[in-house]
Amino acid sequence: MSGDTDEAHIMNISRRASEISPFYVMELLEKARLMEADGHSVIHMEVGEPGFETPGAIKQEALRALNDGKTFYTHSLGIPELREAVSRHYRDRFRLDVSPARVIITNGSSGAFILLFAALLERGRTLAIADPGYPCYRNIALLTDCTVRRLPVSPDSNYEVLPDQLRGPPAIDALVVANPSNPTGTIYRAGALQALHEQLSARGGVLVVDEIYSGLVYDAPFASSISISEDIVVVSGFSKAFAMTGWRLGWMVVPPGLVRPIQKLAQNLFIAPPSISQYAALAAFDDADGLARMCGLYRERRDFLVPRLRGLGFDVPVKPDGAFYIYAGIERFGMDSMLFVERALAEARVAITPGYDFGSFRAASHVRFSYADRLENLVEGCDRLERWLQGREGS
Ligand SMILES: Cc1ncc(COP(=O)(O)O)c(C=O)c1O
Known part of the structure; x- marks a missing residue:
């Protein structure tokens, strides 16, 4: 996030390019990756990327296309x-x-x-x-x-x-x-x-x-x-x-x-x-069966995460029915969403996306959780958040 204005100064960058908002989730991911490179474990609940590898049949077709010179x-x-x-x-x-x-x-x-x-x-x-x-x-x-x-x-x-x-x-x-x-x-x-x-x-x-x-x-x-x-x-x-x-x-x-x-x-x-x-x-x-299997796993993760987040004090007023996201209110924690995600990453080692990535309406009081990652990791992420939030209340 730093350095954007310096670059605009040095090179003749267009107003459009220097004013475009960063995609904070990608910035957070990059920060989290640096922490991981330093040997820390980070739970990823920020990024909207399937935790699954591409299904084998698709990879096989790619190999065939390569061999056929496509x-x-x-x-x-x-x-x-x-x-x-x-x-x-x-x-x-x-x-x-x-x-x-x-x-x-x-x-x-x-x-x-x-x-x-x-x-x-x-x-x-x-x-x-x-x-x-x-x-x-x-x-x-x-x-x-x-x-x-x-x-x-x-x-x-x-x-x-x-x-x-x-x-x-x-x-x-x-x-x-x-x-x-x-x-x-x-x-x-x-x-x-x-x-x-x-x-x-x-x-x-x-x-x-x-x-x-x-x-x-x-x-x-x-x-x-x-x-x-x-x-x-x-x-x-x-x-x-x-x-x-x-x-x-x-x-x-x-x-x-x-x-x-x-x-x-x-x-x-x-x-x-x-x-x-x-x-x-x-x-x-x-591969309809493969898709149904993936869907089943995402549903299981959602069914774990929604009640768990509510139990931790996050406000999830509408149950999500698709994709792999939960948009959660954080009013209860009395912190701006940008500060919340920065601190959750630094102190709990859990990456989450701030509401600001999605606009300005109530952005300060919301964060987005992604449940694209494996269930064990989501469980660990919630445990870390719980310890962190309890520590804050005690301090
Ligand atoms: C709503 C929505 N549309 C489009 C995209 C971009 O996807 P693609 O990888 O197809 O460019 C994303 C990626 O997160 C998304 O969430």
């Missing part, structure tokens, strides 16, 4: 086989008919957002995002010089953006929401996204739904927003449900009229998504 640029929108596999996935899981022509394979879902925002946003246009919400939407969108409007969401509305919040001025050109959500793990209730879509499209706005966690859903019913309308954009990817973060592969399903503009942007910005990763991902949708 080391060249592919089509800018992705290899046809994978676009078809994504289309089949929507048919098999959701009974939805999605033409492969509307499926665009991208460099992580992050790459999808870069392309999408470049296609939809510019100076004078407004992107709306949930607060708390995934921070990179805003930081990617700011590259287009658009205006970003944060819409506060709270447990009173199940952390959902409500149609009334979309009333202008200014008119909203695009709204992006994550379902299931990061950082709250909540899932939009039936009809809620449809209502947002109606409100937005009446004024020409586009609804973008980030479904990257849609493979990790526990008790609640989940429907892909593709079913609502052809003019909704759905972004998704292989990182989370298929434990493929390092392969940098995602996809989006877009309205037919967006395919060509995005294709031109993709040709220029990325040339193509990574070839080996695409061939490897052809095996991803075949």
Whole structure:
């Protein structure tokens, strides 16, 4: 975090680059890794990365692709086989008919957002995002010089953006929401996204739904927003449900009229998504049992962590139904969330993410726990937090 302004001074760094907020969770992770290199054990409840290795069948496909010499640029929108596999996935899981022509394979879902925002946003246009919400939407969108409007969401509305919040001025050109959500793990209730879509499209706005966690859903019913309308954009990817973060592969399903503009942007910005990763991902949708096993383990971790955190004094007003996050209130501890996570790391050796990573609304009084790590580690992390918090009360 230090040194940012010095660098801007020495080199002629753009205002955008010097003003972009750091992704605190990555900074914390880097700090935690330094502590580990010094021989300390740190429990990781900060990072949103599956604790599982990529499933074996996917790795086998990658080896096969390497041996077959699939080391060249592919089509800018992705290899046809994978676009078809994504289309089949929507048919098999959701009974939805999605033409492969509307499926665009991208460099992580992050790459999808870069392309999408470049296609939809510019100076004078407004992107709306949930607060708390995934921070990179805003930081990617700011590259287009658009205006970003944060819409506060709270447990009173199940952390959902409500149609009334979309009333202008200014008119909203695009709204992006994550379902299931990061950082709250909540899932939009039936009809809620449809209502947002109606409100937005009446004024020409586009609804973008980030479904990257849609493979990790526990008790609640989940429907892909593709079913609502052809003019909704759905972004998704292989990182989370298929434990493929390092392969940098995602996809989006877009309205037919967006395919060509995005294709031109993709040709220029990325040339193509990574070839080996695409061939490897052809095996991803075949392992339903593996996915169900991973989901079962995440559910077990959530079922341990929610009551345990509540018992420690954290406020978890809404039970998360998907992803691997718990957004917890820390009012009871009387500390700003940034100080809380810094001290939890330094004194309890537990890494957690401050609310500030997800916006500004009640950010000072919230932290995010990730339960992507193994259950034993989560148990140990909670024991450490308990000892630390008790020590504070006694002091
Ligand atoms: C809500 C959400 N969207 C997108 C991403 C980016 O994922 P990818 O690895 O596909 O770029 C993340 C990563 O944490 C996320 O939480």
